[in-house]
Amino acid sequence: MMDFSQIVPALPALADGMVLTLKLLAMSVAGGVVLGTLLALARLSSLPLLSGLAKFYVNYFRSIPLLLVISWFYLVVPLIYTWLTGSFEPVGAFTSCLVAFVMFEAAYFSEIVRAGIQSIPKGQVNAGYALGMRYDQVMRLIVLPQAFRKMTPLLLQQSIILFQDTSLVYAVGLLDFLNAARSKGDIVGLPHEFLIFAGAVYFVISMGATQLVKRLQKRFAV
Amino acid sequence: MTAMIQLSNVSKWYGSFQVLTDCTTQVAKGEVVVVCGPSGSGKSTLIKCVNALEPFQKGTVLVDGISVGDPKTDLPKLRSRVGMVFQHFELFPHLSITENLAIAQMKVLGRSRDEAHERGLKYLDRVGLKAQAAKFPGQLSGGQQQRVAIARALSMDPIAMLFDEPTSALDPEMINEVLDVMTGLAHEGMTMMCVTHEMGFARRVADRVIFMDQGHIVEDCTKEEFFGAPRGERAQQFLSKILQH
Numbered sequence: 117m118m119d120f121s122q123i124v125p126a127l128p129a130l131a132d133g134m135v136l137t138l139k140l141l142a143m144s145v146a147g148g149v150v151l152g153t154l155l156a157l158a159r160l161s162s163l164p165l166l167s168g169l170a171k172f173y174v175n176y177f178r179s180i181p182l183l184l185v186i187s188w189f190y191l192v193v194p195l196i197y198t199w200l201t202g203s204f205e206p207v208g209a210f211t212s213c214l215v216a217f218v219m220f221e222a223a224y225f226s227e228i229v230r231a232g233i234q235s236i237p238k239g240q241v242n243a244g245y246a247l248g249m250r251y252d253q254v255m256r257l258i259v260l261p262q263a264f265r266k267m268t269p270l271l272l273q274q275s276i277i278l279f280q281d282t283s284l285v286y287a288v289g290l291l292d293f294l295n296a297a298r299s300k301g302d303i304v305g306l307p308h309e310f311l312i313f314a315g316a317v318y319f320v321i322s323m324g325a326t327q328l329v330k331r332l333q334k335r336f337a338v
Numbered sequence: 339m340t341a342m343i344q345l346s347n348v349s350k351w352y353g354s355f356q357v358l359t360d361c362t363t364q365v366a367k368g369e370v371v372v373v374c375g376p377s378g379s380g381k382s383t384l385i386k387c388v389n390a391l392e393p394f395q396k397g398t399v400l401v402d403g404i405s406v407g408d409p410k411t412d413l414p415k416l417r418s419r420v421g422m423v424f425q426h427f428e429l430f431p432h433l434s435i436t437e438n439l440a441i442a443q444m445k446v447l448g449r450s451r452d453e454a455h456e457r458g459l460k461y462l463d464r465v466g467l468k469a470q471a472a473k474f475p476g477q478l479s480g481g482q483q484q485r486v487a488i489a490r491a492l493s494m495d496p497i498a499m500l501f502d503e504p505t506s507a508l509d510p511e512m513i514n515e516v517l518d519v520m521t522g523l524a525h526e527g528m529t530m531m532c533v534t535h536e537m538g539f540a541r542r543v544a545d546r547v548i549f550m551d552q553g554h555i556v557e558d559c560t561k562e563e564f565f566g567a568p569r570g571e572r573a574q575q576f577l578s579k580i581l582q583h
């Protein structure tokens with residue numbers, strides 16, 4: 117017989133795990149969208165070197181597993197931090213993971229942003245220039261606001277995937293929601309119950325968010 | 339007469355395809371010049387060379403004495419002084435009409451929000467659309483959107499206005515409301531270069547008519563000469579075709 121009653125006393129610890137998951141998610145999405153937007157602009161630049169570098173970056177990170185990036189940054193980020201600042205203060209696993217997610221997700225977000233920018237008619241760009249705007253103003257005031265509106269459903273979809281992928285931080289020992297559930301389950305000797313519960317929570321959140329995206333898609337389609 | 343816009347031997351290529359060949363013409367201060375010609379003849383490209391939306395490889399373009407092709411020219415500043423109206427209006431769909439009118443005044447000219455809104459409203463009133471200020475472009479008809487686009491350009495206090503087929507995307511019943519606004523502008527002495535096939539408008543307000551064919555300016559004469567007896571065969575064919583409508 118399954119015994120789910122032991123989950124109740126473990127809820128505070130699980131909630132801590134969920135907070136870490138959501139914090140990592142929110143910061144990764146924010147950083148990934150910013151870096152992804154810069155990559156998209158570089159990729160669309162008329163300077164061959166800049167667009168070549170951006171293209172290489174995107175293709176590189178889309179060709180390697182996220183787990184590898186996480187493990188690799190866990191080792192490398194502290195070294196770079198020491199090299200940059202000269203300080204040997206230890207860099208936490210959270211920071212390493214955040215850097216890994218931002219850099220990895222930026223590759224995916226940049227492809228979404230690039231498609232979004234390209235979907236804005238050239239006439240809008242010309243209208244901005246004709247009014248005397250500079251490149252950065254045309255992008256910031258005219259193109260990106262329209263592009264982001266169109267892209268919101270896709271960006272959310274990618275964020276839902278990232279929500280699930282944050283569980284990979286178990287590899288470097290971070291106590292995210294899944295890892296918290298697993299370790300708690302092991303401690304009380306009910307691993308199956310805790311994993312089933314964790315699965316249900318991921319399912320409800322992801323499905324809820326997906327429904328939201330579908331609704332947004334309908335609204336933005338008008 | 340001093341030329342507000344002066345094009346001298348302008349040539350432009352897309353790859354190996356030559357879009358413009360040795361185009362020379364000028365628009366004097368206060369003059370209204372209509373540019374016409376078959377589709378694909380290079381009218382849009384020519385007019386976009388005036389405010390450097392299209393680069394050109396040979397020749398010079400001067401606007402108010404400033405060389406457009408000179409790498410040292412501050413192009414954003416030059417463009418901010420030349421109004422442009424597009425075939426597809428190109429209002430910014432994510433901004434209200436008021437914001438459409440104000441954004442470049444604030445971000446490019448550095449005007450305060452209040453001043454930009456006040457000026458925008460003044461020109462919106464001029465094109466008869468003051469009541470629409472709070473709406474978004476998608477809520478207006480094509481003719482209304484084009485009038486807002488004209489007001490947006492005017493609120494930058496341009497020294498000249500460029501029009502690229504401003505009425506050809508409009509339903510017939512909306513063409514006149516836009517042409518009326520343009521006619522009013524012409525009568526006030528605005529310097530205008532208009533790509534249009536509205537020959538009635540050309541007859542009424544143009545000082546000169548330019549006819550283009552395959553990247554060449556093949557006619558450049560007063561409207562009396564143009565409508566009296568256009569010299570070239572191509573221009574005659576073109577005129578008889580569009581006057582049939």
Ligand SMILES: Nc1ncnc2c1ncn2[C@@H]1O[C@H](COP(=O)(O)OP(=O)(O)O)[C@@H](O)[C@H]1O
Nearest residue numbers: 352355357375376377378379380381382383384
């Ligand atoms: N970006 C481009 N690349 C290649 N050819 C172009 C481009 N834009 C316009 N053209 C060509 O240049 C010619 C002139 O175009 P355009 O100036 O738009 O003509 P018009 O406005 O008189 O119809 C056309 O043959 C068109 O196909």
Ligand SMILES: [Mg+2]
Nearest residue numbers: 381382383503
């Ligand atoms: Mg054209």
